[in-house]
Amino acid sequence: MSKDKKRIIALAIxxxxxxxxxIDSGIVSPARDVIRSSFGIGESLSVWMVTIYTLAYAVSMPIVSKLSDRYGRKKVYVISIATFALGSFLCGVSNFYGNYTFFLVARVIQAIGGGGIMPIANAFIGVSFPPEKRGTALGFVGGIYGIATILGPTMGSSVLNLAGNNHWGWIFFINLPISLIILALSVNLKENLGEAKKKMDLKGSIVLSAMILSLMYALTNLNFSDIVKSLRSSVVYPFLIVFFITLPIFIVIEKKAEDPILNLRYFKEKQILLTLILGFITGVGLMAVIFIPQFAENILKLKTGNGGYLVTFMSVFAGVSAPLGGKFIDKYSAKLVTALGMICTVFGTFFLAFYTTSNPNFISIMIGLVFVGFGMGFTMGTPLNYLMLSFVDEKESASALSTLSLIRSIGVAVSPNIMINFISEAGKRVQGNIMSVMPQISVPVFLQGKSAVRTIDISKLSGSGKISNAAISKFQSADVTNIVKVLKEFAASIIDKMLPGIKAQILRQMGPTSKMAPHIDLNKVFSSWKADYLNKIDQKRAVIESTFQSTISSGYKNMFIAAGIIALVGFIAALMLENKKMRVKNNI
Known part of the structure; x- marks a missing residue:
C-alpha cells in the first residue's frame, strides 16, 4: 500500500x-428532558448527565494522552475508541435496562474513551503528515470538529424524531457502527511512538485529576452575575479551596517527576503560553455559539427550535474555512491564520451586536454569522494545534495537545456562565418594559342611574389574588412569536382573579340600600369588558412584540460585545506569536 493511501486511511480513521x-458533547442536550422523564428524576439531578461527562472527559485527556506518548498512539487510540463504544452501548442499554446511576457510570466510561480521541488524533496527524501537507490535514480535523460540535444538538433532535422519545437510547447506539468501522480500518495504521523508559507519574496523575475535577466543577456552578454570593455557595467555594490547595502540591510533584503528566514548561515559555491563552479564548467563543439559535429566533421572530437551522448554515462556513485555513498554514503561517480568524470573529460579533440588533432581518444576521463561522473555522483548532506541535518535542505531542484541549475545556466551562448573565439581565427587564406599553384597564363601575370610570394600572392589579404558577411560567418562558398570546392568557388570569374583589368593591360603594339598575347584568358587563381589554392587547401587538424583541436583543448585544472584546484580546495575542514551522519526522 502506498504512503499516500495510508495517509488517506489514517485521516479517515x-x-x-x-x-x-x-457530536456526543452536544447530542445529549436536546434529549436531557426526555431522559430525565424516563428515569423520573428532578431537574437538578438531570444536569449530571452532561456535567459528569464533561468532568470525566477533562480528567481523562491529559492522562490518556500521556499514556499514548509512552505506550504508542495507535494502541491507546484503539483502546479509547473501544472504551467509547462500550460506554455508548451501556448508555443506550440503560434506556431499556438499568437506572440513572447505571446511566451515569456508562457516561463516565464513554467520557474516558472520548478523552483520548481528540488529542491523540491531532498528534498522530501532526507527526505523520509531511510538513507541506500538515496544515491541510489538521484543517480537515478542525472542520470536522467544528461541524460536529455545532450539529450535535440538531442531530440529537433528529434521532429523537425518528426513533421516538421512548427510544432515546439510539442517540448513543449510532456511535457503535462508526466505532466498528474505525476499529476495522485501524489494522492498517502503523504504530506511532511509544517510549515507556521513565517512571509513570502516578502521584501527579492523581493530584492533577483532583485539580481538574475541583476547578471544572466550581466553574460550572459559578454565577458571574452575582459573583460574591456565588463564591459563598457550597457547590463552589469548597471546590475552589481544593483546587488552590492541590495546585502548589501538584507543582512540587511535577518538578520532581521523571516524566511529568503535565509539563510545567508549557506555562513558562511565552509562545506556548500564548497558544494556551488562545486555546482558552477559542473555548469561550465556541460555547457562545449555543446562544445563537435563541438570538436568531428573537431577531427573525422564529418559533422556538427553528433557530438551530441558522447554526447549521454557520457550521457550513466553519467547515469550509477550517481546511482552507489549513492550506493557508501550509502556504503562509499559523500566526496569520489565527490572527485572521480572530479578526473575522471580532467583525462578526460586533456586526451582530451593533447592526443586526438594530436592523433585525435575515440578511443582517447572516452577514454576522458568515464572519463568525469563518472565524471559528480558522481558529477552531488547526492553527493552535499546529503551533503547539511546533513548540514541543515529537515524543510529547499528544500530551501537549491534551494540555491545549484541557485549557480550551476550561474556557468552555466558563463561557456559558459569563454569556448567560447578559441575557438574564435583559430578561429581568422584560416584564417592566412590556407592562409599560400594555393598555391600561378601564373598569366600568355602574351605580343606580349613574356610571363612572376608574382607570387602574395592570401592573398594580397583578397583585390582586394569586396568579397561577402555570401562567407565570408561560410568561417567563415566552418568546417573540407567542408573547402576545401569553400576555392575553396572563391578563385573563389576572382579571379572573380580580373580578370577585372588584364586584365586592362596587357593592360596598353602592351601599346597603342601593340597587343596581334593572337593565344592568354585572356578569355580562365584566365579560364584555374583559373581551374588550384582550382586544386592546391584540391592537398593540406590533408595539408589544417590538418591545420584547428590543429588550431581549439588548442582552444579546452586550453578550456579542463581550465576545468581540475577548476575540480582540485573542487577535492581539495572535500578533505576538512567532512564525514557526514544525520540524518532525514523517512517521507513516
Whole structure:
C-alpha cells in the first residue's frame, strides 16, 4: 500500500473518531428532558448527565494522552475508541435496562474513551503528515470538529424524531457502527511512538485529576452575575479551596517527576503560553455559539427550535474555512491564520451586536454569522494545534495537545456562565418594559342611574389574588412569536382573579340600600369588558412584540460585545506569536 493511501486511511480513521467524539458533547442536550422523564428524576439531578461527562472527559485527556506518548498512539487510540463504544452501548442499554446511576457510570466510561480521541488524533496527524501537507490535514480535523460540535444538538433532535422519545437510547447506539468501522480500518495504521523508559507519574496523575475535577466543577456552578454570593455557595467555594490547595502540591510533584503528566514548561515559555491563552479564548467563543439559535429566533421572530437551522448554515462556513485555513498554514503561517480568524470573529460579533440588533432581518444576521463561522473555522483548532506541535518535542505531542484541549475545556466551562448573565439581565427587564406599553384597564363601575370610570394600572392589579404558577411560567418562558398570546392568557388570569374583589368593591360603594339598575347584568358587563381589554392587547401587538424583541436583543448585544472584546484580546495575542514551522519526522 502506498504512503499516500495510508495517509488517506489514517485521516479517515481520525476524522471519524473526532466526528463521533465531538457530536456526543452536544447530542445529549436536546434529549436531557426526555431522559430525565424516563428515569423520573428532578431537574437538578438531570444536569449530571452532561456535567459528569464533561468532568470525566477533562480528567481523562491529559492522562490518556500521556499514556499514548509512552505506550504508542495507535494502541491507546484503539483502546479509547473501544472504551467509547462500550460506554455508548451501556448508555443506550440503560434506556431499556438499568437506572440513572447505571446511566451515569456508562457516561463516565464513554467520557474516558472520548478523552483520548481528540488529542491523540491531532498528534498522530501532526507527526505523520509531511510538513507541506500538515496544515491541510489538521484543517480537515478542525472542520470536522467544528461541524460536529455545532450539529450535535440538531442531530440529537433528529434521532429523537425518528426513533421516538421512548427510544432515546439510539442517540448513543449510532456511535457503535462508526466505532466498528474505525476499529476495522485501524489494522492498517502503523504504530506511532511509544517510549515507556521513565517512571509513570502516578502521584501527579492523581493530584492533577483532583485539580481538574475541583476547578471544572466550581466553574460550572459559578454565577458571574452575582459573583460574591456565588463564591459563598457550597457547590463552589469548597471546590475552589481544593483546587488552590492541590495546585502548589501538584507543582512540587511535577518538578520532581521523571516524566511529568503535565509539563510545567508549557506555562513558562511565552509562545506556548500564548497558544494556551488562545486555546482558552477559542473555548469561550465556541460555547457562545449555543446562544445563537435563541438570538436568531428573537431577531427573525422564529418559533422556538427553528433557530438551530441558522447554526447549521454557520457550521457550513466553519467547515469550509477550517481546511482552507489549513492550506493557508501550509502556504503562509499559523500566526496569520489565527490572527485572521480572530479578526473575522471580532467583525462578526460586533456586526451582530451593533447592526443586526438594530436592523433585525435575515440578511443582517447572516452577514454576522458568515464572519463568525469563518472565524471559528480558522481558529477552531488547526492553527493552535499546529503551533503547539511546533513548540514541543515529537515524543510529547499528544500530551501537549491534551494540555491545549484541557485549557480550551476550561474556557468552555466558563463561557456559558459569563454569556448567560447578559441575557438574564435583559430578561429581568422584560416584564417592566412590556407592562409599560400594555393598555391600561378601564373598569366600568355602574351605580343606580349613574356610571363612572376608574382607570387602574395592570401592573398594580397583578397583585390582586394569586396568579397561577402555570401562567407565570408561560410568561417567563415566552418568546417573540407567542408573547402576545401569553400576555392575553396572563391578563385573563389576572382579571379572573380580580373580578370577585372588584364586584365586592362596587357593592360596598353602592351601599346597603342601593340597587343596581334593572337593565344592568354585572356578569355580562365584566365579560364584555374583559373581551374588550384582550382586544386592546391584540391592537398593540406590533408595539408589544417590538418591545420584547428590543429588550431581549439588548442582552444579546452586550453578550456579542463581550465576545468581540475577548476575540480582540485573542487577535492581539495572535500578533505576538512567532512564525514557526514544525520540524518532525514523517512517521507513516
Amino acid at each position: 481520525f476524522l471519524l473518531g473526532i466526528f463521533m467524539g465531538a
